[in-house]
Amino acid sequence: MKPRPATGRRLANGVVSVFATLSAILGMVILAWIIFVVVRRGLGAFNLAFFTQLPTPPGMEGGGLVNAIIGTLVMTLLATLVAVPLGLMAGVYLAEFGQGSRLADNTRFSANVLMGMPSIIIGVFAYALVVVPMGRFSGYAGIAALAIIMLPIAARTAEDMLRLVPNTLREAALALGASRWRITLSVVFRAAKAGLITGILLAVARVSGETAPLLFTALNSPYMMNSLGQPTPNLTVTIFNYAVSPYPDWQQKAWGASLLITGGVLALTLLTRYILRERKT
């Protein structure tokens, strides 16, 4: 028997690896491009007033977005405080207690579906759930929408991270007489700590850039927020409003706000990478 010539094989191998490499580079190029444009156009908006003053009326120069920055920070923080404990406990159930049960399977499936749900639908849902009964747009509604988006992400990441903890560790703790909840809290959480923190940060990064769910819930406001029961200023809806406005100063501020959010998300992502690397060494 004559062996098949290697030329065809080599050619196919070469073609595939070239295309795979190009695709990988394309992804990087697009990210670099976005960051480059946002930095170039947004950096000009940054000055002391941008971070310390309230927005000016339409058409007037100057002012800043301090209210939107605070609003976004407050809503993201409170949504995190609501969603992370719930998500973490759900993840514990999926990974530790509900192994193979129907409830766990259904929960996991629901979480996966919820994660793929367009965020505008979550916004409409929060609108029906909070805005309609309250009779007005509010920060609470915004927090509800963001928390709903975070919940499945937190639950699934927590589950994945807890599953990475080898069973031998659970067995060792069990063999010492520890109960299931104690094993989870004192051994499994510790072993999965870096992964859990990473998951939380990624969930925060994900919602901090959401616009659609806030359009129907927190809306926006040009004033300083004094209660979450009112329409609450935030960066993403501000970007949406300012970017389509006819005023060059507002457009400039929209770029500035974009840079702020992009930078924040980038910083969170880099932080997670740093934490994961720390764990490995």
Added chain:
Amino acid sequence: MKSLLGTLTLPSMAADSSQADAPAKTSTASRGDLKIRARQVQFFYGEHQALFDNNLEIARNRVTAIIGPSGCGKSTHIRVYNRIYELYGDQRASGEVLLDGENILSPGCDLMELRRKVGMIFQKPTPFPMSIIDNVAYGLKMHFRLNRGELMDRAEEALTRAALWDEVKDDLHRPGTALSGGQQQRLCLARVLAMEPGVLLMDEPTSAIDPIATAKIEELIHTLKSTYTIVIVTHNMQQAARVSDYTAFFWQGRIYESGPTQKIFTNPSHQKTQDYITGRFG
């Protein structure tokens, strides 16, 4: 020591002549000084039965080695002794395992207390992601009410008995995971010894560590057996011969033969045992 063992009698060894290859009712020690007695133990992974009619007697303050080819049920058997298999919902055991005369498979058995009395060392060292001292204190804190001084005393004693104290006494607050493999295994041993168990189950305790560390563990087994009843699962025939007083040979979920190590290794009653020991399979 071996000559002393030779004088022990084996009541049920001779009675096995009717079927050449059938599992025999086996006994490893004379009555009275038994720590564990397993009777008709069956074990299931879901629908799959892994252990069949296991009868085994474990002598107090002796080392019993469990040998047999991979997948024959050795580990499964000792995992019944502390009911650790219950971590997994689909695994169950039936029969009787008497520990000091009390059936640990009965529903009323206090699992926490059982696991304090029956410690276990695993194939891979399993230090918890915490400091050396917290590792040793982990079980202690759960089972005993101790003030800080007592806790430190007990921890030091346990680390000393596990021959690790001198190596770690100056940095007890280093993470347990930073130790070498052999040290980690001795740390796990200290963690178990701290709870003052009567029984030590060792599931291939040296298969993941280097020969020098292995020698240390074997040495430890020799000193520990004056105070503990030790059951060791091993793939290493020389190790079984070196450290154990009694040996049980498992084959396909059944106990084919058990008795004094010397007899099993020099004059086994079963062809299967002989084949395995001489390396014809396994």
